[in-house]
Amino acid sequence: MPDQVLFGIEAATNGLMAGVMYSLVALGFVLIFKASGIFNYAQGVMALFAALTLVGLQEGQVPFAHLINAIFGTEVHHFGWHMPALLAILLALAVMVLFAILVERYVLKHLVNQEPIILFMATIGLAYFMEGFGDLMWGSDIKKLDVGLIQGINATIDETTYNWFGYGFYIDNLDISATIVAAILVTVLVLFSQYTKQGRAMRAVADDHQAALSVGISLRFIWVLVWSIAGFVALVAGIMWGSKSGVQFSLSLIALKALPVLMLGGFTSIPGAIVGGLIIGMGEKLFEFAIGPMIGGATENWFAYMLALIFLVFRPQGLFGEKIIERV
Amino acid sequence: MLYREAGDFKTSYAEDSQTFPIVIDRVGYYVVLAIAFGVIPFLINDYWANAVFVPLLIYAIATLGLNILTGYCGQVSLGTGGFMAVGAYACYKLMTAFPELNIFFCVLLAGGVTAGVGVLFGLPSLRIKGFYLAVATLAAQFFLVWMFNKVPWFYNYSASGQINAPERTLAGIVITGPHTEAWAKYLFCLVFVVLLAWLARNLTRGNFGRQWMAIRDMDIAAEIIGVNPLKAKLSAFAVSSFFIGIAGALFFAVYLGAAEVGEAFGIQKSFLILFMVIIGGLGSIFGSFAGAAFLVLMPVILKNVLVGMLGWQTDIAAHLEFVIVGALIVTFLILEPHGLAQLWRIIKEKLRLWPFPH
Numbered sequence: 001m002p003d004q005v006l007f008g009i010e011a012a013t014n015g016l017m018a019g020v021m022y023s024l025v026a027l028g029f030v031l032i033f034k035a036s037g038i039f040n041y042a043q044g045v046m047a048l049f050a051a052l053t054l055v056g057l058q059e060g061q062v063p064f065a066h067l068i069n070a071i072f073g074t075e076v077h078h079f080g081w082h083m084p085a086l087l088a089i090l091l092a093l094a095v096m097v098l099f100a101i102l103v104e105r106y107v108l109k110h111l112v113n114q115e116p117i118i119l120f121m122a123t124i125g126l127a128y129f130m131e132g133f134g135d136l137m138w139g140s141d142i143k144k145l146d147v148g149l150i151q152g153i154n155a156t157i158d159e160t161t162y163n164w165f166g167y168g169f170y171i172d173n174l175d176i177s178a179t180i181v182a183a184i185l186v187t188v189l190v191l192f193s194q195y196t197k198q199g200r201a202m203r204a205v206a207d208d209h210q211a212a213l214s215v216g217i218s219l220r221f222i223w224v225l226v227w228s229i230a231g232f233v234a235l236v237a238g239i240m241w242g243s244k245s246g247v248q249f250s251l252s253l254i255a256l257k258a259l260p261v262l263m264l265g266g267f268t269s270i271p272g273a274i275v276g277g278l279i280i281g282m283g284e285k286l287f288e289f290a291i292g293p294m295i296g297g298a299t300e301n302w303f304a305y306m307l308a309l310i311f312l313v314f315r316p317q318g319l320f321g322e323k324i325i326e327r328v
Numbered sequence: 329m330l331y332r333e334a335g336d337f338k339t340s341y342a343e344d345s346q347t348f349p350i351v352i353d354r355v356g357y358y359v360v361l362a363i364a365f366g367v368i369p370f371l372i373n374d375y376w377a378n379a380v381f382v383p384l385l386i387y388a389i390a391t392l393g394l395n396i397l398t399g400y401c402g403q404v405s406l407g408t409g410g411f412m413a414v415g416a417y418a419c420y421k422l423m424t425a426f427p428e429l430n431i432f433f434c435v436l437l438a439g440g441v442t443a444g445v446g447v448l449f450g451l452p453s454l455r456i457k458g459f460y461l462a463v464a465t466l467a468a469q470f471f472l473v474w475m476f477n478k479v480p481w482f483y484n485y486s487a488s489g490q491i492n493a494p495e496r497t498l499a500g501i502v503i504t505g506p507h508t509e510a511w512a513k514y515l516f517c518l519v520f521v522v523l524l525a526w527l528a529r530n531l532t533r534g535n536f537g538r539q540w541m542a543i544r545d546m547d548i549a550a551e552i553i554g555v556n557p558l559k560a561k562l563s564a565f566a567v568s569s570f571f572i573g574i575a576g577a578l579f580f581a582v583y584l585g586a587a588e589v590g591e592a593f594g595i596q597k598s599f600l601i602l603f604m605v606i607i608g609g610l611g612s613i614f615g616s617f618a619g620a621a622f623l624v625l626m627p628v629i630l631k632n633v634l635v636g637m638l639g640w641q642t643d644i645a646a647h648l649e650f651v652i653v654g655a656l657i658v659t660f661l662i663l664e665p666h667g668l669a670q671l672w673r674i675i676k677e678k679l680r681l682w683p684f685p686h
Binding site: 039067070111116117118120125126129131132136260267295299301302305308309313326327 | 464595
């Protein structure tokens with residue numbers, strides 16, 4: 001096979017894997033949007049915050065060490081323990097659940113019945129708050145996240161493809177595990193929402209708030225539940241992205257990358273988030289590979305948005321979104 | 329002389345439809361103008377100009393622009409930073425290509441160019457609505473910033489990829505470049521602010537403004553009663569981008585002097601200006617000023633208090649600033665979702681009724 005085709009296939013495969021990562025973030029958006037009609041801009045910062053908390057717990061950092069030192073003139077920084085990864089993940093999850101409860105109690109409860117734009121702005125405010133809070137709590141330096149996922153080139157694939165085509169594909173082990181984790185996560189979420197009582201209640205709320213209330217479903221509990229699940233998804237996304245490129249501020253920007261994925265897939269569809277992520281991931285890698293060098297590279301910055309924009313002009317509700325019916 | 333219309337008899341239609349129907353408002357407006365033009369330029373120094381007044385004025389223009397689009401016409405845009413970059417680069421290209429051209433017209437023309445680009449990116453708004461549109465405008469933001477980074481023609485092939493404002497004068501007074509006096513910067517921006525605010529006020533209460541508001545409140549219904557959505561939406565995009573382009577040109581040429589596009593006009597700028605619109609109040613000219621003032625002044629005050637008075641490290645202060653800004657935005661939205669302008673309206677209503685409660 002000619003080299004160009006092989007490179008293209010490699011780029012497409014890597015794009016698919018990157019797309020899975022986008023889907024992970026997009027999933028969190030869809031969950032919250034479906035259940036509460038809130039477009040949660042803070043999803044990316046939640047991933048950052050979750051990853052920061054995880055690293056902090058694992059390394060035994062003292063929370064707010066910087067602030068405490070500044071006020072009391074002390075010199076604390078570490079507790080001096082090293083927590084096993086699994087325990088740290090569970091504790092980080094507990095923190096995210098606590099966060100969900102606090103958000104519901106102090107923000108969402110007061111904003112019922114506001115316009116969507118106001119709710120959207122509130123989540124941006126929340127994102128700012130969490131960003132500063134996370135930095136205050138754990139420090140703003142770049143941290144290495146290691147929960148025992150294998151990294152680096154997958155030797156088996158490299159060897160097999162070399163034997164077949166005379167060119168070894170570079171596929172990162174981390175991307176493969178991310179794909180597997182995402183698959184498991186989606187399966188669990190679908191099973192949960194289809195076959196459990198709480199899942200059914202969640203879908204009822206997504207369908208119609210008032211009808212759900214009138215049959216005795218607690219809206220507030222469902223919101224806490226949904227935000228906890230979104231926190232969990234954020235934690236998973238944070239682990240994956242954090243292992244890949246370190247835990248730092250830019251992690252929160254993946255939220256922006258998830259937006260075109262959502263637009264393509266439709267805000268209300270879980271399969272849409274997955275398919276959208278795959279299309280975007282593959283599309284931008286292939287575009288960068290084929291057209292990028294001609295126009296100066298770094299096209300990944302905008303390609304996804306342009307693709308989504310052009311796509312939306314023809315199908316305003318996205319691939320799997322519900323048909324928009326407007327009445328006067 | 330109390331704050332009310334009673335006793336202030338209007339004898340002509342022009343008087344009846346004036347912007348400030350109440351005497352005290354009218355007087356207050358002229359007093360503010362007189363102070364802005366007659367007092368501040370003599371007192372201003374470099375710190376006050378660069379930290380407070382010039383950014384305040386420039387952000388006020390950008391906020392007015394976005395408020396026309398989002399507050400009056402209901403089209404949420406996250407591309408403000410990108411459009412400001414268009415204004416900045418258009419101004420730069422005009423300044424370097426036509427050195428004799430008056431800087432005042434450079435800035436105006438930069439606004440015109442931005443209006444054209446805005447209309448282009450506004451076209452999808454005819455099909456896409458709501459959040460989908462907000463995300464679609466992100467395409468403009470990222471694409472424009474990328475383009476100004478990658479196409480060397482825009483930054484005149486300079487090695488650093490930066491654009492630097494050359495020195496230009498207006499009636500013998502230096503307006504741009506490193507040797508500009510604080511009062512010159514301030515006055516130049518102030519003239520634009522006054523002109524544009526006057527324009528915005530009169531556009532929004534006329535035919536155009538009513539079309540925009542009809543589209544905002546319900547676009548299908550507006551279409552049925554005879555508002556042309558193509559004309560209304562695209563004119564809103566054009567006017568809004570014109571304002572934002574001028575703000576971008578001033579931000580680059582007068583305020584920064586040198587700019588790198590990703591840093592000066594990134595996505596953070598789009599959010600900042602959207603915050604100003606929301607905190608000030610959607611669909612309000614006064615709100616645009618109030619929102620801009622709030623978000624320009626708060627970091628300055630916080631920094632002075634935390635670093636200057638309490639002596640904390642700057643990075644802690646910076647993080648705390650994020651926390652406080654975030655918390656304030658959320659609190660604001662909970663307490664008064666319609667922004668500072670609504671508070672002002674309530675106060676005025678109370679004053680008019682005083683001493684009666686209702």
